[in-house]
Amino acid sequence: QQPVQSPQAVILREGEDAVINCSSSKALYSVHWYRQKHGEAPVFLMILLKGGEQKGHEKISASFNEKKQQSSLYLTASQLSYSGTYFCANKASGTYKYIFGTGTRLKVLA
């Protein structure tokens, strides 16, 4: 039931791009993306609703393919501040339950 994210970990140089994928075995109503820095709480990045695509930040965007039950997070021109663990969270239709994915650790080096 837990969404599976890939890759598990990625290391980038500042300015490079990255893609993080999230796959679910269940039909989805929406996908949320969060970033968690070490020792802190997860912080909301953006939400994608069924039938739409939403860009939450200038250099961080995401897509949602409800037929494939997949979402991808795109980080362009990465900055040091992008380092952290990224989680997708899925919500099935008719529930208020958010199930978090397995997480992707991202490290941006100078």
Add this chain to the structure above:
Amino acid sequence: DAGVIQSPRHEVTEMGQEVTLRCKPISGHNSLFWYRQTMMRGLELLIYFNNNVPIDDSGMPEDRFSAKMPNASFSTLKIQPSEPRDSAVYFCASTSQGSDTEAFFGQGTRLTVV
């Protein structure tokens, strides 16, 4: 609003003792979630409430775990008796009902059971 407030931030207790974690959601939010985070299992949903009513507690690992939400501004997660494998960071999150909006997380309680 001060956000979701959890207490205590850190708790160290001996095996067998009762532990109570507390959470104050954001005023006006109707849904409250308790999560547990460990390196091995990631962020696990334990239970969630909607309008103070427990809707799904299928993630509660054992009968040793219980959660209550006596009113819209307070929730507790209790572990009795505690065991070393309960050591984790426990997060509380709240969100508004009726709209698909972000979940706001508290700063978490780091629980260590020795």
